[in-house]
Amino acid sequence: xxxxxxxxxxxxxxxxxxxxxxxxxxxxxxxxxxxxxxxxxxxxxxxxxxxxxxxxxxxxxxxxxxxxxxxxxxxxxxxxxxx
Numbered sequence: 001x002x003x004x005x006x007x008x009x010x011x012x013x014x015x016x017x018x019x020x021x022x023x024x025x026x027x028x029x030x031x032x033x034x035x036x037x038x039x040x041x042x043x044x045x046x047x048x049x050x051x052x053x054x055x056x057x058x059x060x061x062x063x064x065x066x067x068x069x070x071x072x073x074x075x076x077x078x079x080x081x082x083x
């Protein structure tokens with residue numbers, strides 16, 4: 001397995017959020033399933049990590065977290081907006 005580092009951890013959480021939003025297929029079922037409360041929980045967890053790690057990340061880690069959060073939040077808004 002890859003080395004455990006912050007970037008891998010953030011990427012893993014982002015993948016989980018994408019699976020919960022139905023953007024990616026669930027690897028266990030090979031189906032795209034939506035669970036928006038769980039997706040929001042993962043996004044909120046990433047937001048909490050951003051706050052708790054402020055001024056303690058490398059520029060690369062900070063940029064990754066910022067970009068991942070932006071993309072996930074935009075996907076969440078798009079997927080949950082009333083049509």
